[in-house]
Amino acid sequence: MKKVLILEDEENIRSFVVINLKRAGYEAIEAGTGMEALDKLRENPDIHVAILDIMLPDIDGFEVCRRIRANNKHMGIIMLTARTQEMDKITGLMTGADDYVTKPFSPAELTARIDALYRRIGGDTTVDPELLKQGPFVMNTRNHTLEKSGNRVRLTQVEYAILKLFMLNPGRALSREDILSSVWGREYEGELKIVDVNIRRLRIKIEDDTTNPTYITTVWGYGYKWGA
Numbered sequence: 001m002k003k004v005l006i007l008e009d010e011e012n013i014r015s016f017v018v019i020n021l022k023r024a025g026y027e028a029i030e031a032g033t034g035m036e037a038l039d040k041l042r043e044n045p046d047i048h049v050a051i052l053d054i055m056l057p058d059i060d061g062f063e064v065c066r067r068i069r070a071n072n073k074h075m076g077i078i079m080l081t082a083r084t085q086e087m088d089k090i091t092g093l094m095t096g097a098d099d100y101v102t103k104p105f106s107p108a109e110l111t112a113r114i115d116a117l118y119r120r121i122g123g124d125t126t127v128d129p130e131l132l133k134q135g136p137f138v139m140n141t142r143n144h145t146l147e148k149s150g151n152r153v154r155l156t157q158v159e160y161a162i163l164k165l166f167m168l169n170p171g172r173a174l175s176r177e178d179i180l181s182s183v184w185g186r187e188y189e190g191e192l193k194i195v196d197v198n199i200r201r202l203r204i205k206i207e208d209d210t211t212n213p214t215y216i217t218t219v220w221g222y223g224y225k226w227g228a
Contacts, residue, residue, distance in 0.1 A: 004021055005041060007037040017110065024111045049076040052077060052079050052080065076114075078117070080103060099184070116184060135228030136228070156201075159205070174226075
């Protein structure tokens with residue numbers, strides 16, 4: 001059974017999520033504090049998706065996300081954010097989260113986001129070239145790795161999926177809607193800003209000068225283009 005960590009200090013919300021995860025066929029691993037969540041992750045290395053609340057009694061969800069990403073670039077991470085706190089969404093994505101769900105949320109919405117992350121972690125069903133070589137970049141689609149000038153670039157699963165989409169479409173302008181649909185899935189109902197924040201994260205990792213990007217360029221009013 002696929003395991004999902006749910007980090008939420010409000011027991012009623014956590015119990016609500018657990019019940020619905022079980023109904024959807026997942027095994028829920030519960031934590032009420034940030035440190036407990038990190039302990040549960042060490043005890044359960046087969047957890048592949050974590051749902052993190054932000055406001056916690058010890059360390060906050062952003063710090064938990066940072067610590068997970070320091071050791072695990074492949075885990076799917078969903079942040080639970082307050083609907084009115086726009087910066088929470090952006091901060092969560094910049095610290096390494098793959099997605100966010102705003103409170104209050106429906107069980108169907110949360111389950112759909114988890115399903116999408118698990119599909120991405122499980123790999124694509126399409127057959128792609130094993131090595132994509134463009135400019136200083138070499139992507140190994142079998143191992144889900146990227147090197148720039150011979151040096152490994154550590155990417156999250158979402159960052160990898162976006163960059164793979166670019167490298168399979170060199171020189172083609174991709175709209176934000178194209179990227180959202182290809183990476184997050186056609187059923188995704190989140191906001192387009194999640195694309196922009198992940199592009200910002202990617203640029204930090206691969207560009208020589210993030211103020212003047214040359215690999216991922218902006219097509220104003222439309223989206224982005226890959227030009228390695």
